[in-house]
Amino acid sequence: MPEPKSRRHGAELESAILDAAWAELVEVGYAKLTMEGVAARAGTSKPVVYRRWPGRPELVLAAWRRRVPDGGDLPDTGALRSDLLALLHRFVHRFQDTPRDVLAGLMSETFRDPEVFALLLKQIAATRQWPAVETVVRKAVERGEIPPVQITPRVARVPLDLIRAEAIFHHREIDEKTITEIVDDVLLPLLRGLAHTESPGEE
CATH class of the missing domain: 1.10.10.60 (Homeodomain-like)
Known part of the structure; x- marks a missing residue:
């Protein structure tokens, strides 16, 4: 017994x-x-x-x-593009370690319950993508890769928002090609555009 x-x-x-x-x-x-x-x-x-x-x-x-790790030390490859690629791989790893229907199920709950929606938003905000993106960009500025640029919470949310959209709303696998396109076609042009707009002497 x-x-x-x-x-x-x-x-x-x-x-x-x-x-x-x-x-x-x-x-x-x-x-x-x-x-x-x-x-x-x-x-x-x-x-x-x-x-x-x-x-x-x-x-x-x-x-x-x-179960979702906080990501540990931030990537520091010596270049903005490779740092962003490494950071996005970490974001994607969090989704891949989560059962496929969990986020979709939670999203459907949010339409019925505002309190659940608030909880989900709070948890997403706690994934630290804002300071991570901000730090990666700040290092690029210090290396002289891009002019100074202010990273707002909305800008910092762009990579994770795009990954969520691909995985949850479009039901697509986040492969290497998708990660590269997000960095090359969206993030780098966005950051360079913001840096150009905010450069000293611009009217």
């Missing part, structure tokens, strides 16, 4: 639930994931799960946030 599991509390219990939620996502997908299934896999009860997360979207977002 197996020994009963020791009673878990706090961070240990939360970790077990989030691990179970991710395992359920990988196995059954977002659409079929249930709070009951997560509770059973985690060896706890449904009320315990609901005390921490009010619904499926909140639980999935928490599990996703825990």
Whole structure:
């Protein structure tokens, strides 16, 4: 007869639930994931799960946030183009490590629930693409590759917004060609255009 599991509390219990939620996502997908299934896999009860997360979207977002790395040190290849390519590869890696239907399922939830939409936006903002892009561009300015340019949050969101659009709305694989086109056809022209506009002496 197996020994009963020791009673878990706090961070240990939360970790077990989030691990179970991710395992359920990988196995059954977002659409079929249930709070009951997560509770059973985690060896706890449904009320315990609901005390921490009010619904499926909140639980999935928490599990996703825990699994997605912050990216570590920023690329520093010595050139703006190769730094941007390396940065976009990191963004794409985050999508590839996420079950395909998770983001699509969350997006559909946002149309029904403004609170879920707010949570999703907050999580996306926490992926640190703004300071990452800003730092990469600042290094290029310091090397003299481009004139000084101010990176606004909207500009910094462009690469990740394009990747999300390709993956979620158009259901396309983000391959090397797509990453290169985003950098060469969109990001570099945008940054050079902004730098030209803001150069000293321009009227």
